[in-house]
Amino acid sequence: MLSRNAQGLYWISRYLERAEHGCRLLADQLKALEDRPVEDIDRAWRRLYAALDCKPVGGSLESNLNDEDFMLADSYTLADDLTFEPNNPDAILSCISAARENARQVRNVIGKDMWYCLNTAYLELHKLGIGDIWSNQPGEFYLRTGDVLQTFSGTAASTMYRDNGWHFLQIGRFIERTQLLTKLVDAQIATFPLTEPHIESDWRSLLQICEAQVAYSHRYSLEYRPGDVVNFLVSDPRLPHSVRYALAKVSTALDVISVHRPAVEANRLAGRMAALIDFDWPSRDPEDDTATRNTLQSIRNSCRRLHEDIQATYFDYEVEDRPVT
Numbered sequence: 001m002l003s004r005n006a007q008g009l010y011w012i013s014r015y016l017e018r019a020e021h022g023c024r025l026l027a028d029q030l031k032a033l034e035d036r037p038v039e040d041i042d043r044a045w046r047r048l049y050a051a052l053d054c055k056p057v058g059g060s061l062e063s064n065l066n067d068e069d070f071m072l073a074d075s076y077t078l079a080d081d082l083t084f085e086p087n088n089p090d091a092i093l094s095c096i097s098a099a100r101e102n103a104r105q106v107r108n109v110i111g112k113d114m115w116y117c118l119n120t121a122y123l124e125l126h127k128l129g130i131g132d133i134w135s136n137q138p139g140e141f142y143l144r145t146g147d148v149l150q151t152f153s154g155t156a157a158s159t160m161y162r163d164n165g166w167h168f169l170q171i172g173r174f175i176e177r178t179q180l181l182t183k184l185v186d187a188q189i190a191t192f193p194l195t196e197p198h199i200e201s202d203w204r205s206l207l208q209i210c211e212a213q214v215a216y217s218h219r220y221s222l223e224y225r226p227g228d229v230v231n232f233l234v235s236d237p238r239l240p241h242s243v244r245y246a247l248a249k250v251s252t253a254l255d256v257i258s259v260h261r262p263a264v265e266a267n268r269l270a271g272r273m274a275a276l277i278d279f280d281w282p283s284r285d286p287e288d289d290t291a292t293r294n295t296l297q298s299i300r301n302s303c304r305r306l307h308e309d310i311q312a313t314y315f316d317y318e319v320e321d322r323p324v325t
Contacts, residue, residue, distance in 0.1 A: 001109070006168045007315040008106035013172035015099035016118075016149050021180045022092045023146035024209045025051065026079060030139040032205070033075055043191055044205070045078060050187035051180075052090060056081045079138065080130035092145065096122050111159045117152045121145070167253040171310065174246040174253075178273075178303050181243050182296045184209065185233055192226070193289050200224040206233070210241040227286050234296075235277050243299065247274045250306070257314070266309040273302050 025048050032044050049055060056078060083092045100122045103115055125145065133141040153173075160166045184206070192202050203224040207213040210233055219236070220228050236242045251270045258267060276299065284291050 001164045001168075003315050005106050005109045005165065008102040009109065009165050009168045010172035010310075010315075012099045012102045012106075012110075012118075013169045014176040015095040015102070016152060017173050017176040018090060018180065019092045019095035019099070020146050020149040021177075021184075022052070022082060022090070022095070023142040023149070024211070026082060026092075027139050027142035027146065028205050028209050030075075030079070030142070036201075040199075040202075041075070044202075045075070047187050047191040048082075049078075050190060051184040052082070053183055054088070054090060076130065076134055079134070084128070084130055093125050096125060096149075109165050111155070113155050113159060114152060117148070117155055121148045121152070124148075164257050167256045168314075170253040171250055171257075174249040175303060175307055175310075177241070177246040178243055178250070179300055181210070181233060181241065181246065182300045182303070185230055185243075186293050186296045186300075189230070189289050189293055194226045194230070194292070195287055195289060198226050203229045212239055212241050215239055230292065231281075235281055244274065244277045247277070266306055266313065269302050269306045269309065273299050273306075 029041075029044055029048055032041055036044075081088055081091070085091045086094065088094060089098075096118075100118050103110060103118050107115060156166075156169060160169070188203075188206050192198060200223075203226055204213060206229060207216050207224070212233065216224075216229065216232055219232060232239060232242065234243045237244045237248060239245055247270060251267070251274065254267050254270055276295070281295060284295060286292070
């Protein structure tokens, strides 16, 4: 397929995965505002921004923990920054807008239902501001927005022909998921170290963000042990929101699209990351937070190199028979 179409599909799924992840983070955070002490709310905001690897646009995370009213106002500002701030490229609206623009440019390779779903999500969101949602169950707004984005994924899964276009959509989605998950688990450990006494709600919250609470209860129990939660989200091959599952999806898609234009280094990197989880991850010292975080950082760095190799192989390659100038 044309490189511009492949690139458009790849970035559509990356942006939408990022937006959906942001919706789950904010829905969880706003739920915490209802019944958690301000110290816990403050730590959760720090985890959230660390998970997104960013800082508030034009501000900081310094909060007045002695003033609950101030903390509520601070949450209002931070939610606005992560949802509607035009200068934040990772804000939910920015990601949906970027996905829509990519979809507009590749209308010839996506179905009308996919376009309608994405266009509707953008048109509904871009006319709103934080003031419009804050006074009326803002957490529900993020859950609904996340559901709309999942509808796009479901529509794509049920209507797209399984050619290279579908596989580029999968690669973008699961590369983004790998990076988001490794950073989220890393931020969780940095904020709530595994070796310190823990509050179960902090780890239940992490599972809820990853839509993995029910699956965890089937695999383990209703006792949220930090080590088990981390292992589940990193290494379980059957959990859709696990690092290992995402890497398997990337490898499968790369095997298909590499038939006509091999991406040797990309395939090798994907295999190395999977092998690291299969063989090195279980042998690490689970009591060593630094070793665990270093492993997650290594996977994230490899994922960036994987993206660069895909970019060079499939999107930015030179045309071999172009005229010599």
